[in-house]
Amino acid sequence: MNLAELVDRTSVDALDHLERESTVPVVEGLQAQGDLIVIPFSMLAGPPDQNAGRWVPEEGVHLIAGEDGRNPHVLVADPGTCTWSPAEEQDVGVIENTAPVYLLHPEHGGTGIAPGQWLVRRQREQTGLVAD
Template sequence: MNVTLASLSHQTGLAVLDHLERSARVPVVDGLHAQGDLIVVPLALIASAVAVRPEARWTDVPPEGVELLRGAAGGNPHTLVADPGTCRWTADVADAEGLALGIFEASAVVYLLHPEHGATGCASGAYVVRRQREHISPDWHGRTARLVAD
């Protein structure tokens, strides 16, 4: 299937910014990748630190998508998009570092769409969606990292 930024934008109703090439095919990744202030990590890589809570409620991801996070600086949403019956999402997770927004399980390629960053595809599998952080010089509280603000 040849999914483009234009087709994802049309499917979700999310407009993307003019600087993005809408006709380009969206790449599919089967490993770690980032999009602005989010990082998508295969669950197997961090299963010792992140887990689905036993009482977790799962949501099927509809074709128009599920908003995972709205960017702090621009207010643009990161939206998980999937064909019907191919992906489920839960925010009921335990994360030792407190960075996880949730976990999704996909039986087919799914897409993460953002109006400013475009889209990336995720191959089938289980992934953790986390906030990204960056290292900084120690602040007056002694912190050496902060969340990336997109």
């Protein structure tokens, strides 16, 4: 999968400085994209609480976006390979995938997530400190 393919499948365009033909790497471990962190279940003390997962459509699911709705992080998966379960507060949700899936962001480009179970968290700021 390359960045151009991710952009074509979603309603999200990447900024011009990102190379469209670059292959998006698929990572098997802990990873971050901007203010999101993707944590393998194997690194957690126990599985997070989650709702029943829903299939990720081919055009993707917007996980989070800026206050103005711009700069979304979009989860992209082939049909029938990934479910997404939204969460509350610091946890954004849970990804369960049987094939590589991808996060797309206009400023950061794409990142691939290997098959598995993943907790997605959002960075948050409190009293001037940043906490993940």
